[in-house]
Amino acid sequence: MHAPAHFLFRTPSIRLVEREALASLPAHTLMRRAAWAAADLVAQRWPEGAIVILCGPGNNGGDGAMLAALLHQAGRCVRVWALPHAAPPPDAAQAWRELPEGLLQPGDPSQLHPEGKPPALIVDALFGIGLSRPLPDQAARWAGWARLTQAPVLALDVPSGLDADTGVAQAASIVATHTLTYIGDKPGLHTRGGGDHAGTVGVADLGLSERLAHHAHGAGRLIQASDCPALFTPRGNDTHKGSYGTLGLIAGAPGMAGAALLAARAALYAGAGKILVGLAEPDSCSLACDPLHPELMLRPAGDLLAQAGSLGVTCWVAGCGMGTGTASHTWLAQLLTRLPGEQPLVLDADALTLLAGDPALATMLVSRHTPAILTPHPREAARLLGTGTDAIQADRIAAAQALAARYRAWVILKGAGTVVSSPTGQWSINGSGNAGLATAGTGDVLAGMLGALLAQGLAVDDAARAGVWLHGAAADELVAQGTGPIGLTAGEIAPAARLLRNRGQSDARRGPGASA
Numbered sequence: 187m188h189a190p191a192h193f194l195f196r197t198p199s200i201r202l203v204e205r206e207a208l209a210s211l212p213a214h215t216l217m218r219r220a221a222w223a224a225a226d227l228v229a230q231r232w233p234e235g236a237i238v239i240l241c242g243p244g245n246n247g248g249d250g251a252m253l254a255a256l257l258h259q260a261g262r263c264v265r266v267w268a269l270p271h272a273a274p275p276p277d278a279a280q281a282w283r284e285l286p287e288g289l290l291q292p293g294d295p296s297q298l299h300p301e302g303k304p305p306a307l308i309v310d311a312l313f314g315i316g317l318s319r320p321l322p323d324q325a326a327r328w329a330g331w332a333r334l335t336q337a338p339v340l341a342l343d344v345p346s347g348l349d350a351d352t353g354v355a356q357a358a359s360i361v362a363t364h365t366l367t368y369i370g371d372k373p374g375l376h377t378r379g380g381g382d383h384a385g386t387v388g389v390a391d392l393g394l395s396e397r398l399a400h401h402a403h404g405a406g407r408l409i410q411a412s413d414c415p416a417l418f419t420p421r422g423n424d425t426h427k428g429s430y431g432t433l434g435l436i437a438g439a440p441g442m443a444g445a446a447l448l449a450a451r452a453a454l455y456a457g458a459g460k461i462l463v464g465l466a467e468p469d470s471c472s473l474a475c476d477p478l479h480p481e482l483m484l485r486p487a488g489d490l491l492a493q494a495g496s497l498g499v500t501c502w503v504a505g506c507g508m509g510t511g512t513a514s515h516t517w518l519a520q521l522l523t524r525l526p527g528e529q530p531l532v533l534d535a536d537a538l539t540l541l542a543g544d545p546a547l548a549t550m551l552v553s554r555h556t557p558a559i560l561t562p563h564p565r566e567a568a569r570l571l572g573t574g575t576d577a578i579q580a581d582r583i584a585a586a587q588a589l590a591a592r593y594r595a596w597v598i599l600k601g602a603g604t605v606v607s608s609p610t611g612q613w614s615i616n617g618s619g620n621a622g623l624a625t626a627g628t629g630d631v632l633a634g635m636l637g638a639l640l641a642q643g644l645a646v647d648d649a650a651r652a653g654v655w656l657h658g659a660a661a662d663e664l665v666a667q668g669t670g671p672i673g674l675t676a677g678e679i680a681p682a683a684r685l686l687r688n689r690g691q692s693d694a695r696r697g698p699g700a701s702a
């Protein structure tokens with residue numbers, strides 16, 4: 187539970203550390219360390235069988251060539267194919283000089299056993315962090331061949347074709363089952379296409395972790411269970427419902443009551459003491475109570491807001507299926523400016539659309555003392571920034587930071603590898619979750635969970651990180667049980683999250699050694 191933070195570094199920081207190390211270490215040291223780290227991994231993970239290594243024209247190709255020499259010395263059957271390289275950089279040139287004769291193959295790896303056994307392992311050393319344009323046709327063909335073999339693929343540093351900073355993958359990118367990344371972990375391996383292309387990610391720091399630590403101020407973090415200790419703090423016996431907060435939820439316009447119930451039930455399962463649901467319906471509620479969860483208290487949104495002062499609400503969530511009409515606009519403005527005190531606030535879905543459409547609401551949000559949490563998906567983020575979804579997805583970290591700065595809020599940019607940014611631009615990427623979450627209602631569940639954690643007194647930064655991690659981890663738990671990713675339903679996430687919190691809490695009670 188107390189693992190050190192797992193940092194993520196963008197390419198300029200990695201390049202800086204690489205340059206410092208190259209200047210102070212004997213020639214070729216780093217590439218040798220990179221190749222040794224890969225050779226160790228291959229020996230452990232794929233101890234037998236033939237290995238194909240695909241090399242590119244730069245230092246990533248040099249890593250591959252040096253790895254080939256080491257594996258050959260260890261008695262492994264290795265074949266190397268290389269893209270044309272006129273004048274490789276010095277480290278790579280040295281690696282090619284050291285490559286034993288006979289390993290470098292002419293032609294194309296697809297000619298290798300066309301109908302026969304695939305190699306035990308394909309190593310992708312085509313391109314690393316130096317890829318600056320579309321993959322050349324030959325590399326694209328080799329990547330396609332590697333996919334067809336269905337052999338395990340180990341990418342050195344970065345799967346070729348995947349952007350190490352943004353996770354944007356070219357169509358022809360290598361799809362790796364494993365990635366051994368060098369010096370420090372990289373955001374592009376964990377957001378957008380990173381999850382699909384990098385497989386299991388390991389880090390070889392090449393002895394540079396201390397140097398890299400000097401650059402941690404601009405780095406991000408991968409959110410893991412160990413970053414969310416507050417989720418697993420054991421509850422005291424001498425507590426009551428008031429100890430765990432009262433959540434006020436403004437959600438569920440006519441036809442969208444499901445969104446309100448999903449969010450409210452998720453908040454209940456995430457441990458909120460009391461939940462008041464203000465249904466976004468004009469006069470009276472079409473739903474008197476939730477028959478499955480009569481614990482939830484339902485009333486019209488207007489009534490809930492009018493009574494807010496006497497109800498002791500400790501956190502508000504607004505937006506899930508709330509609608510974007512005049513009444514919803516009024517309720518949102520009321521939430522932002524006219525309630526007694528200033529409780530933590532989560533804005534989702536329709537609340538974000540309203541915000542994007544009215545600068546006056548944005549001004550109210552920015553004027554809050556305590557930053558709110560915004561939970562846009564990429565299309566909502568595009569509306570909030572006045573741009574297109576493609577621009578958001580082209581650099582999700584930059585988009586989350588820009589949103590956080592513009593609205594002076596915590597931003598949770600949803601999607602594969604959810605990005606969290608603080609109002610001042612400190613960013614993290616969620617390390618949990620899977621494609622099962624790509625279904626209606628999961629956003630409502632996340633909003634409800636975040637509200638519940640805030641209502642229970644978590645600080646906004648802890649709640650933002652813990653909420654996204656718990657939501658993703660619950661989906662991972664469901665997949666592990668066979669309930670997804672296909673057909674996972676949003677309503678199943680909350681009970682799985684409850685299980686994880688309680689399991690982690692009882693592990694915490696048992697003390698060190700127990701797993702969350």
Ligand SMILES: NC(=O)C1=CN([C@@H]2O[C@H](COP(=O)(O)OP(=O)(O)OC[C@H]3O[C@@H](n4cnc5c(N)ncnc54)[C@H](OP(=O)(O)O)[C@@H]3O)[C@@H](O)[C@H]2O)[C@@H](O)CC1
Nearest residue numbers: 216217220243244245246313314315316317318319320343
């Ligand atoms: N330096 C060190 O000590 C260490 C480095 N390490 C390793 O080096 C990797 C970075 O090496 P790198 O900078 O040489 O970049 P890399 O990814 O090999 O590719 C650049 C080459 O590809 C070319 N090129 C680019 N795009 C292209 C395209 N579409 N189509 C065709 N060509 C294209 C580009 O040509 P140019 O753009 O210059 O014309 C250049 O020749 C890093 O990921 C790690 O694996 C580790 O060993 C640790 C120690």
Ligand SMILES: [K+]
Nearest residue numbers: 310313344346
């Ligand atoms: K690579």
